[in-house]
Amino acid sequence: LKPPQELSIWEDAQKMIEKARRDGVETVWDRYEQQSPHCTFCELGLTCKNCNMGPCRISPKEGGKMQRGVCGADAHVIVARNFGRFVAGGAAGHSDHGRDLIEVLEAIVEGKAPGYQISDEAKLRRVSAELGINVDGRDVMDVARDLMDICYADFGSRKKEVGFTCRVPEKRKEIWRKLGIMPRGVDREIAEMMHRTHMGCDNDAPNTLLHAARTSLADGWAGSMIGTELSDIIFGTPAPSASRANLGVLKADHVNLLVHGHNPVVSEMVLAAAREPEMIAKAKAAGAAGINIGGLCCTGNELLMRQGIPMAGNHLMTELAIVTGAVDAMVVDYQCIMPSLVQTAACYHTKFITTADKAKFTGATHVSFHPDNAVKQARVVVEMAIEAYERRDQGRVEIPCEPVDITTGFSIEALLSALGGTLDPVLDAVKAGKIRGFTAIVGCNNPRIKHDSANVGLAKALIKKDILVLATGCVTTAAGKAGLLMPEGASMAGPGLQEVCGALGIPPVLHMGSCVDNSRVIQLCAAIANALGVDISDLPVWGASPEWYSEKAVAIGLYCVASGIPVQIGTPPHITGSDVVTNLALSGLEDLVGAAFLVEADPEKAADIMDERIKAKRKALGLSE
Ligand code: NFS
Numbered sequence: 001l002k003p004p005q006e007l008s009i010w011e012d013a014q015k016m017i018e019k020a021r022r023d024g025v026e027t028v029w030d031r032y033e034q035q036s037p038h039c040t041f042c043e044l045g046l047t048c049k050n051c052n053m054g055p056c057r058i059s060p061k062e063g064g065k066m067q068r069g070v071c072g073a074d075a076h077v078i079v080a081r082n083f084g085r086f087v088a089g090g091a092a093g094h095s096d097h098g099r100d101l102i103e104v105l106e107a108i109v110e111g112k113a114p115g116y117q118i119s120d121e122a123k124l125r126r127v128s129a130e131l132g133i134n135v136d137g138r139d140v141m142d143v144a145r146d147l148m149d150i151c152y153a154d155f156g157s158r159k160k161e162v163g164f165t166c167r168v169p170e171k172r173k174e175i176w177r178k179l180g181i182m183p184r185g186v187d188r189e190i191a192e193m194m195h196r197t198h199m200g201c202d203n204d205a206p207n208t209l210l211h212a213a214r215t216s217l218a219d220g221w222a223g224s225m226i227g228t229e230l231s232d233i234i235f236g237t238p239a240p241s242a243s244r245a246n247l248g249v250l251k252a253d254h255v256n257l258l259v260h261g262h263n264p265v266v267s268e269m270v271l272a273a274a275r276e277p278e279m280i281a282k283a284k285a286a287g288a289a290g291i292n293i294g295g296l297c298c299t300g301n302e303l304l305m306r307q308g309i310p311m312a313g314n315h316l317m318t319e320l321a322i323v324t325g326a327v328d329a330m331v332v333d334y335q336c337i338m339p340s341l342v343q344t345a346a347c348y349h350t351k352f353i354t355t356a357d358k359a360k361f362t363g364a365t366h367v368s369f370h371p372d373n374a375v376k377q378a379r380v381v382v383e384m385a386i387e388a389y390e391r392r393d394q395g396r397v398e399i400p401c402e403p404v405d406i407t408t409g410f411s412i413e414a415l416l417s418a419l420g421g422t423l424d425p426v427l428d429a430v431k432a433g434k435i436r437g438f439t440a441i442v443g444c445n446n447p448r449i450k451h452d453s454a455n456v457g458l459a460k461a462l463i464k465k466d467i468l469v470l471a472t473g474c475v476t477t478a479a480g481k482a483g484l485l486m487p488e489g490a491s492m493a494g495p496g497l498q499e500v501c502g503a504l505g506i507p508p509v510l511h512m513g514s515c516v517d518n519s520r521v522i523q524l525c526a527a528i529a530n531a532l533g534v535d536i537s538d539l540p541v542w543g544a545s546p547e548w549y550s551e552k553a554v555a556i557g558l559y560c561v562a563s564g565i566p567v568q569i570g571t572p573p574h575i576t577g578s579d580v581v582t583n584l585a586l587s588g589l590e591d592l593v594g595a596a597f598l599v600e601a602d603p604e605k606a607a608d609i610m611d612e613r614i615k616a617k618r619k620a621l622g623l624s625e
Contacts (some may be wrong), residue, residue, distance in 0.1 A: 001021070002029070004018055007447075007450060008452065009031050009450060009451060009453050009456065010246070010451065010452060010481060011401055012400040012401045013245050013317060013320055013412040015401075017029070018323075020319070020320065021397055025344060025347045026245075026340070026343070026344075027340075027538065028340065028447050033341070034450075040060065041057040041250055041297075041577075043577065044577030045083065045573075045576070045577045046059075046060060046075055046078060046577035047078075047548055048081070050081065050198065051071065053069075053071060054069060054070055054071075056069035056070055056071075056073075056078075058074070058075045058078060058577065060577055062178075071199050071200070073199075073203065076205040076580040077205055077208075078403075078578075078579040079132070079205065079574075079577050079578035079581045080202075080205035080208040080578065081197040081208060081334070082574060082575075083208075083209070083554075083573060083575050084211065084212045085197050086551050086573065087193070087216055087551070087572075088194060088215055090553065090554055090555030091189070091190055091215050091216055093334075093451040093551065093552045094219050094224040094227065094515070094516055095187075095218070095223025095224070095226075097223075097227050097270055097335070098151075098227035098230070098237055099155060099223070100263055101231055101263075102151045104234060104371050105144060105234065106148050107372065107432070108144065109144050109145045109148060109620050112362055112372050113371040113374075115269060115272065115374055116376075117234070118140055118144060118233060118234065119236040120232055120237050120539045123229070123232055123233050123237050123413070125140075125576055126145065127229050127233065130166060130167070131147070131150050131163045131164070132163075132556065133150065150163055151163075151226045151230070152187060153185075154222045154223075155186045155187045155222075155223075156185045157184070159184055160182070161173075161182050161183070162184065162186070162221055162222040164222060164225045164523075165183070167221075167523055168221065168526055168536075168563075169529045169530055172359065172526075172529075172535050172536055172537075174403050175535075175592075176217070179213075179592060181211070181213050181217060182214070183214055183215075183217040183218035183221055183222060184218070185222075186222050188218075189214050190218070192211065192425070193212065205580050205581055208561050209585075210592075211221055213558055213561075213562040213589075214418040214558035214562075215555075216562060217559050217563070220518070220519060220522055220563065221279070221519075221554075221559070221563075224515075224517075224518065228519045231302065231436065232411065235264050236306050238409040238413075238414060238513065239411070240407060241407070241408055241409045241488050242308065242406070242415055243307040243308045243309065243406050243583035244311075244403035244404060245310060245311040245312075246312070246404055246477070246480075246481050247312055247313060247320070247324055247400055248399060248402045248404075249294045249311065250324055250326045250327065250399050251290075251399075252326060252397055252399055253288065253289040254288055254289050254292035255286070255290070255291045255292065255385050255386050255389040256294065256326050256327050256328050256385075257270065257274060257291065257294075257328060257329045257331065257385040258295070258296055258312055258327055258329070258331070259271075259293065259294075259295055259296075259300060259303065259331055259332075260318060260332045261297065261298070261332040261333035261334055261336070262297070262298045262333060262335045262516070263299060263302075263334070263356075264299060264303065264306070265333075265369070265371075265374070266299070266333045266369050266374070267300075267302060267331075267333075268306075268307075268403055269307065269369070269375060269377075269378040272291050272375075272378065273378035274293050274382050274537065274569065279291060279379065279383075282386050286389055287389075288386070288389055289433055291385070293309055294310050294321075296312055296313055296314070296321060296330075297314060297336050297337075297474060298472075299514070300477075301472065301511075301513055301514035304408050304476070305409055305411070305511070305513045305517070308408065311477050312477065313477055314452070314473075314477040314478060315444050315474045318338060318341060319340060319344045322347075322350050323344070323348075323396065325392070325397040327350050328350065328351065328389040329350065329351040329352075329353060329384055329388055330345065330351070330353065331355060331381050332352075332353070332355065332361075333354075333355050333356045333369075334358065335359075335368065335550075335552070337359070339429055342362070347390055349391045349392050349393065351384050351387075352365065353366075353381055353384060355367055355368065365384065367380050367381055370542060376485075380508075390593070402621065404480060404483065405486055406486065407485050407506075407511070408511040410470075410510040411512070411513070411520060412523060412524055412527070413609075415510075415524075417506075418506070423527065423531055427528070429500045430623070433496060433625075434496035434500050435466060435468045435496065435500055436465065436467055436496065437468075437539075437542070437614040437617070438467065438469075438539075439458075439462050439469050439470070439541065439542040440469075440471070440472065440478075440512070440521040440541075440542075441455060441458060441462075441469055441470070441509075442471070442473050442475055442521075442543065442544070442553070442556060443472075443473050443475065443515065443545035443547065443548040444474050444476055444545070444547055444549045444550055444553055445547045445549070446547045446548065446549040446571065447501070449546070449570055449571070449601070452547070454547050454570050454598075454601065455474075455478035455479070456478050456479065456481075456482045456484075457546075457603030458546050458606060459471070459475070459479050459482070460482070460603075461604050462607050462610070463497055464493060465494055465614075466497040467497070467610075467614065468497060468508065468510070469484070470509070470512050471485070471509050471512065472511070472512050472513050472514060472515055472517050472520075473514055474517050479509045479511070480511075482509060483510055484508060484509040487502075487505055487506060489508050489509065490508045515552060515553075515556065518556050521560075522536075522559070525541055525563070525564075525565060535564055536563055536564035536565060537564030537593070537595055538564075538594075538617065538621060539564075540613075540617040540618050541562040541579045541614075541617075542566055542567070542568060542610050542613070543557065543561075543565050544567065544568040544606070545557055545569050545570070546568065546570040546572055546603065548571070554573055557569060560595070561589055561595045562589075562593050563593075566590075566595040566610075566613065567595070568597075568599075568600060568606050568609075568610060569598070570599075570600070570601045570606075571601065572599045586598070598610070
């Protein structure tokens with residue numbers, strides 16, 4: 001077994017890995033070892049299971065025995081097909097989440113969603129007007145109904161261009177139209193990807209990849225963006241606030257209930273129930289000092305952004321949170337929830353509760369959430385946590401550290417209002433070279449990489465170069481634990497960024513939300529490009545996902561690249577069995593959409609390469625390097 005110090009950079013993780021070993025609990029790192037070495041064919045993307053003449057695999061060696069599958073598909077076609085379906089999976093995840101928000105909005109409009117409401121009417125009107133809905137003097141519910149219809153239509157087949165492309169610079173849209181990758185409808189692009197990758201359809205790797213780009217654009221500019229905007233409208237648009245992070249947010253004397261997954265539709269209701277005086281009284285009657293809600297992964301980010309709820313951990317911390325012995329219940333919806341959590345929870349007193357009918361876990365307790373019953377079901381969940389607390393063995397509890405302070409809540413609206421209503425102060429800082437560029441560091445953890453080493457390493461390397469970092473998803477907790485989400489963290493930045501952070505009182509890394517909220521990042525880039533009268537690909541910006549693991553992360557990476565934002569990743573996807581596909585990803589896309597992928601695991605080296613491009617982009621804009 002590897003020493004815990006080699007698996008994660010964090011003290012709370014290392015201590016809990018040790019405790020897991022003492023308690024005889026298996027973790028993701030144990031299973032990673034058992035699975036290593038991984039299948040080489042699969043790693044290279046050279047296996048195909050799309051039909052029953054197979055499965056097939058292509059020899060990675062040129063001139064090897066198996067150069068084509070039974071149907072005749074070569075390495076390039078197979079790799080491209082696999083990659084296309086990978087992207088479709090990710091786009092489907094974000095977008096189905098977005099659709100769930102439309103369904104809540106629909107239920108609100110129909111008066112069938114007690115507990116949910118329009119919390120930000122001004123944003124409802126603003127977004128609706130952007131999408132061409134008449135808002136003047138109209139009743140809020142009438143506007144909401146029209147917005148709901150327009151959002152549903154973005155999932156269908158009747159549009160030529162999805163609604164939020166109204167935010168995209170004209171030059172960018174011309175590129176998309178010319179390449180035939182303008183996103184038309186979320187479900188349409190995903191379904192077409194499944195069709196194209198059926199045996200006997202799209203057998204030209206670059207053509208398949210272009211549709212992968214289109215599918216990802218439907219995610220970024222429709223599915224995810226709808227998810228973000230409707231979440232803000234229903235639960236409130238985030239504003240800067242203070243919170244805390246790491247396993248130290250658990251409280252030994254409280255009922256600890258962790259929310260995990262993605263959709264605020266569930267976690268917001270659980271939080272509301274936990275705040276009801278009646279529930280708090282029940283917790284006290286059970287001997288607890290109160291009810292403590294903490295977040296994991298992206299639904300944690302949603303509650304952190306809007307409600308300041310503390311963050312217990314990111315992806316690789318989810319099992320370890322239970323290992324503390326202090327978690328009474330973990331309530332989940334969907335995505336990024338390790339199936340192993342059922343077994344981890346069973347090793348302690350922890351109640352593991354699922355809520356989405358489309359994401360059941362064998363062995364879990366299922367409490368089915370819908371807009372019409374969410375208030376009631378949320379109380380059921382909180383009561384289960386209180387009951388579990390009564391069974392907790394305090395002798396097995398170990399909370400490994402003190403929490404660290406973080407700041408959160410930097411929605412575009414919050415940024416604008418902090419800046420006095422316009423982007424000008426930031427643009428001036430960019431022009432003066434105090435902020436030399438921007439990078440959004442997003443996404444996951446992956447046991448292939450020492451937990452959070454690359455997420456934190458890249459953020460630190462970039463801010464040192466006066467590159468402002470935006471964080472979403474699991475990178476948030478990493479940045480927070482490293483002290484980068486506090487204004488004091490600016491002491492780790494270069495002199496220019498330090499000055500700007502000092503003047504504005506902001507941290508060098510700004511938390512912009514969950515992974516679905518990467519739509520805020522592309523919207524911000526589009527707004528800056530529009531303000532400067534240039535294309536997004538002309539900006540000194542990057543995306544990065546140093547420790548990515550999921551299909552969703554690749555969908556995000558690809559919609560950033562297709563939008564003109566180059567993206568660093570720490571490990572390649574399973575495409576390296578095809579030089580055609582690999583070269584397209586690493587350089588060919590640059591000619592087509594003005595951005596491409598960079599695969600570089602070393603954060604310092606990655607930061608240097610990213611810096612070179614930022615210099616070049618600044619120069620082209622007539623700015624100092
Ligand atoms: Ni996004 Fe990665 Fe998952 Fe969120 Fe975390 S693992 S792709 S950051 S929780 S979606």
